[in-house]
Amino acid sequence: MCRPAARFVLLLALLLSPVLASATPCGAPDDLIEPVPLPATAAAVANRVLPVLVVGSASVAGPGGSGADSAYPAQLEALLARSFPGTRVEVVAQGGRGMLAADHLALIRTALGQRRRALVLWQAGTVEAVRGADIGEMTAALQQGAERVREAGGDLILLDPQWSRFLRANADVEAYRDALRAAAAATGAGLFSRYELMGAWAEAGTVDVERAPRELKVVEVDKLNRCLAQSLAEMVAQGVAEARR
Template sequence: MMILRFRRTLGPAAAVILAAVSASTALAQTAPANASALSTGSTAPVSSVATAQSGTPTQSLSGRTIDKVATIAARARDIFNRVPCLPPKGVSQSVGSLPHVAAKLAANKPVVIVAFGSSSTQGYGATSPEFNYPNRLAAQLHRKYPAAAITVLNRGKGGEDAPEMIKRLRTEVIDAKPDMVIWQVGTNAVLRNLDPASTAKTVEDGVATIQASGADLVLIDPQYAPAVNARGESAGRMVGLLNRVAHYRHVGIFPRFEVMRDWHDRQSLPFDTFVTKDGLHMNDWGYACFAQLLGDNIIKSVDQVQAGASLPAAATVNRPL
């Protein structure tokens, strides 16, 4: 069984929850005893029933944990039954070529992915850390590559944008020696009235640093949400400039802005279907669908690379607005 290593946001119960979401049979198997067990790969047996000294079976703490896991796993499976997650039409979601990740998976070597960004990477708006996008993505990759050792590190920090992120790029991203970096950036720059061109230049510098480390890279542009749309001109410039950076630096970009606009405009989903009451952050369904679509494209890219298909090195989705 693959061991998913989640640092900083996941505790023992969360690790078991993701295993349950990935495969229902995991409930009858073993689960990590603590967070360090996830890091080292060690596991401890979990029993759902303990026998009291009187000989009467009573439910143990681990048993209650499994019950909770089953409930949360059922909720995770049910989320798309209520509102299906449909791929957008007419919006390219290609994340470009991911040769480093593909090579590591093909060689059965551990893969480290860093999710870098602000509050929508950290998971603000999700009802539980298990439902933020990095953990949703990790569970999906677990299902697709059950024999792989994939570590997903959540390096999201609320309120930040490129100027703050670039200061911790070395210590929190590069030093983790990632095989892939998913960098969500630009939303707070719009909300804080930062110059889009200056932000894009900072992002380009960060992209160059990440590329020099040898990691694959995918940029994530701002979300389409009322708080961002209220600054439509700035948001449009930011989306366009990030696409230019991706094209110029030959890295992938996932068009979150256009994907979410498709949810609202074409699929006629009210904003409260995928955005919290603050008009900015995604809710559980929003994170789940975003992670699903992103994961689908990562898997497709990896499969194509491993099959020897030629993928475009540069992303050209979302022409500058």
């Protein structure tokens, strides 16, 4: 290969390397982000307005971080706006500490009654696992919520429990993860595995909130929220691309 051509190939590789690196946000293995087609989200992007509803427990507000802007829904809004230039992205987060899937269901019904949302992100299972709540009740709420989202013409992505050594040691978290997987499969919803992603990041030393020194805890929580937002944005972007095909 002649030198000019070689220099061109090297320059191209350098230019592409950040893009390739971003394909697995925070070093997450490719197979832990499993996109599904998101037709309602794709249509909203085509219309230049993407309204998103995030529902969950305390983590939707980013407790332990540096502020509301560091919570993953707020960071997700900025990342989606970057992924879809020219689209007005509006991410609204609702939820609070100790809320169960049945409580989330009420929030979803109210929110969708007020305005259509092209995409609903619903995190569930952590509070249920901690309390040992009835899995059947959680499943019923998830199914009813998925039906309501579908009736309203939106897409749904379920987020499973967050990973922690404490939760793994003191709760039957796998039973709730299995129920979320089954609910996603039965309703056609996407499933974003926070549990596996957070576990992979902790094992790799990328993000580990539990083992962070006290003086760095806030920094680590912010990093976790950033990684979750990046991974969710990647899943949504891939889902839109699949819908367009």
